[in-house]
Amino acid sequence: MSSDNALIGVVDRPGAERDALASTIAKDGLAVLAAADVDQLPAETVLVVVHSRAVSPGDWPELCRRLPTLVVSDDRQDSELFSAVDAGLVDYVVDPLRHGHLLRRMIRRVIEVNRLAGERERDRLRLAELNEHLETHLAMLRLDQQAGGQIQRKLLPPSPQYSGSVRCDYWLAPSLYLSGDFLDFQHFDERYTIFYFADVSGHGASSAFVTVLLKYLFNRWQGEWDGRDPEALAPGWLAALNRELLDTGIGKHATLFVGVIDREQRYLHYSLGSQFPMPLLVADDTTLTLAGEGMPVGLFPDVEYPRLGCALPDDFRLWLCSDGILDCLPGASLDERLEVLMQRARSHRTLAGLRDSLALGEQVEGNEVAADDANGDELPDDLTIMMLSGFGDDNA
Numbered sequence: 176m177s178s179d180n181a182l183i184g185v186v187d188r189p190g191a192e193r194d195a196l197a198s199t200i201a202k203d204g205l206a207v208l209a210a211a212d213v214d215q216l217p218a219e220t221v222l223v224v225v226h227s228r229a230v231s232p233g234d235w236p237e238l239c240r241r242l243p244t245l246v247v248s249d250d251r252q253d254s255e256l257f258s259a260v261d262a263g264l265v266d267y268v269v270d271p272l273r274h275g276h277l278l279r280r281m282i283r284r285v286i287e288v289n290r291l292a293g294e295r296e297r298d299r300l301r302l303a304e305l306n307e308h309l310e311t312h313l314a315m316l317r318l319d320q321q322a323g324g325q326i327q328r329k330l331l332p333p334s335p336q337y338s339g340s341v342r343c344d345y346w347l348a349p350s351l352y353l354s355g356d357f358l359d360f361q362h363f364d365e366r367y368t369i370f371y372f373a374d375v376s377g378h379g380a381s382s383a384f385v386t387v388l389l390k391y392l393f394n395r396w397q398g399e400w401d402g403r404d405p406e407a408l409a410p411g412w413l414a415a416l417n418r419e420l421l422d423t424g425i426g427k428h429a430t431l432f433v434g435v436i437d438r439e440q441r442y443l444h445y446s447l448g449s450q451f452p453m454p455l456l457v458a459d460d461t462t463l464t465l466a467g468e469g470m471p472v473g474l475f476p477d478v479e480y481p482r483l484g485c486a487l488p489d490d491f492r493l494w495l496c497s498d499g500i501l502d503c504l505p506g507a508s509l510d511e512r513l514e515v516l517m518q519r520a521r522s523h524r525t526l527a528g529l530r531d532s533l534a535l536g537e538q539v540e541g542n543e544v545a546a547d548d549a550n551g552d553e554l555p556d557d558l559t560i561m562m563l564s565g566f567g568d569d570n571a
Contacts, residue, residue, distance in 0.1 A: 181286055184216040184242075185209040187226040192272075196247065199275040200224060200282065213238060222286055224271075224278075227255035235262035243289040245281055247271040320352035320380065327353060327383055330390050338362035339438045341565040343370065344526040348499075348535070348558045355382030356497045356559035357389055364402060368436040370563065371412075372450070372495040375429045378557045385420070385427045392416060409433035409446035410480035413472055417448075417480075420473030428473035432495055441487045441566060446480045448472040452513055454495045455520045458488035462521045492564045494520045494529075499558035503533040526562045 183205050187193035193209050201207045210216050213223055213230075220242060227248040230238060235258055238244055246267040248256040256267060266285055271278045335344045343360040355375035363369050373389055375382040396412055412433050420427060432454060434445040449471040456463045467483040487493075496516065504519075506512035523529040535554070 180206070181221040182206045182208060182217070182219050183282060184213065184220040184223040185225075186211070186213050186216075186223055187229045193226075195272055196224070196226070199272055200279060202275065203279050205279065205282065213241070216242075222282060222289070224282065225259075227253050227259055227267075230255070230259070232258035235259050235264060238262075239264050243285055245278075245285055247278070317352075323380065323383060324349065324352040324354075327357075327386065330387065331358070332360045336360055338368035338436075339365075339565075341368050341436055341438060341563060343561065343563055345559065345561040346526055346530050348554055350378050350499070350554045350557050353380050353383035354378060354557045354559070355386065356499070356557040357386035358495075358559065358561050359390065359393060360563075361397060363397065363400075363435075366437060366439045367402060367405060368438060369397060369408070369434070370436070370561075371431060371433040372454075372497075372559075372561055373429050373431045374497045374557070374559070376427055381425070382427065385425070385429065388419070388423075389416070389429075392419060405435040405437060406444045406482050406484060408435050409444060410482050413446055413448050413469070413480040414478065417472045417478050418476075421476055428471045430498075431472050436487070436563075436565075438566070441489075442484060443487050443493075444482070444484045446483055448480060450495075451498055452496055452501070452516060454493055455517060456485070456487075457492040457494065457521050458490060460521060462517050464517070487565070489566055491566070492520070492524065492562055495561040495563075497557060497559040499554060499556035500533065500560065502555050503535055503558065505534075526560055529562075530560060 183200055185193060185197045185200065185207055187196060187209070189211055197207045197209045208216065208220070211229070213225070216223065222243045222245065223238075224245045224247060225238065227246055232255065239262060244264055244266075246256060246259045246264050248267065248269055250256075251269045259267065266281060268274055268278045268281055331347065332343065334346075335342050338360065339362070345358055347354060347356055347358070355378040357373045357375070358371065360370040361368070371393060373386065375385045392415070393412065396415065400408060413431060416431070420429070430449045430451060432445065432447045432450040434443055436443055445465070445467070446469060447467055448469045454465045456465060465483075465485065467481050469480045470478045500516065501509070501512050504512040504515045506515055519529055519532055523532065
């Protein structure tokens with residue numbers, strides 16, 4: 176409401192002085208209504224001009240809570256004026272009839288200040304309401320993410336798990352509640368063990384949904400495999416998954432390592448799609464980076480993935496890590512961090528030993544999967560470590 180359309184109340188004792196005060200205020204076209212008491216003013220009054228003599232000292236606090244108030248007085252040393260100022264009314268004019276122009280400017284200023292204050296209060300209430308809605312939605316989203324994380328963990332294999340004389344241990348730490356990292360380890364038959372290690376681009380809900388698709392597809396393809404041509408299984412799976420991800424059009428790709436362990440021949444058949452860092456094979460205090468390279472899965476059509484393989488020593492440890500581990504290793508360059516990873520893979524015989532050597536703070540609480548409510552800082556990326564070890568007498 177503009178000040179020209181606002182109703183100004185004038186409170187003073189009836190008489191010529193009150194009428195003169197009302198006339199002075201009305202000179203610029205302001206709407207004015209004079210009254211002997213503030214209770215006589217209508218509800219649409221936006222500001223009251225009160226003479227200090229018209230209000231008892233104890234009534235000033237209540238008056239300033241009810242309406243924006245401007246005090247006028249005939250004398251700067253007026254004790255009633257001091258009472259008004261003590262109550263918090265700092266807008267006042269002395270000798271208003273003489274300073275009518277100043278009085279009208281003060282009235283317009285007080286109206287504008289209170290209009291802005293009203294707008295700020297409405298904005299504050301609106302923001303408080305929006306913030307409450309936002310907090311509610313965030314709490315619902317957090318619950319959904321926690322539930323999704325619990326379901327995702329149910330899709331993971333137990334840790335440790337055995338397939339004959341090959342053991343699988345792993346540890347997975349989501350950066351939030353859901354992870355784009357995923358793995359599986361399956362005992363196929365008396366001869367073969369199948370496993371894969373995946374890192375879907377990004378992290379969070381969309382990447383976690385892709386891991387569910389991976390689980391479903393690999394389980395289906397494993398059920399369709401007849402146990403022949405193990406060297407063709409891994410590249411065939413990667414090519415099929417590449418087509419599936421491209422057909423979905425979700426804009427997600429993944430790095431993968433798929434392996435088939437021939438426990439009878441003690442040989443690893445594998446293929447990979449841009450796995451980084453590369454798996455490390457440790458035996459007899461010697462560390463070997465597995466050879467090979469391949470395109471990421473889900474980026475380019477008609478990709479052929481390599482058929483690769485290597486012999487597995489009698490006592491081996493095969494380490495697979497997602498790239499999130501590089502954020503937890505010392506070193507100024509990538510090569511330095513990869514060298515540190517190789518040294519630690521060689522020096523630690525257990526997954527827990529390697530995990531505890533990383534700069535993870537309190538995020539390391541938990542067994543195979545870090546807890547949702549870990550008190551440490553959030554990890555910059557999902558982090559997963561998988562260790563396969565063997566052999567011994569294969570009685571499976």
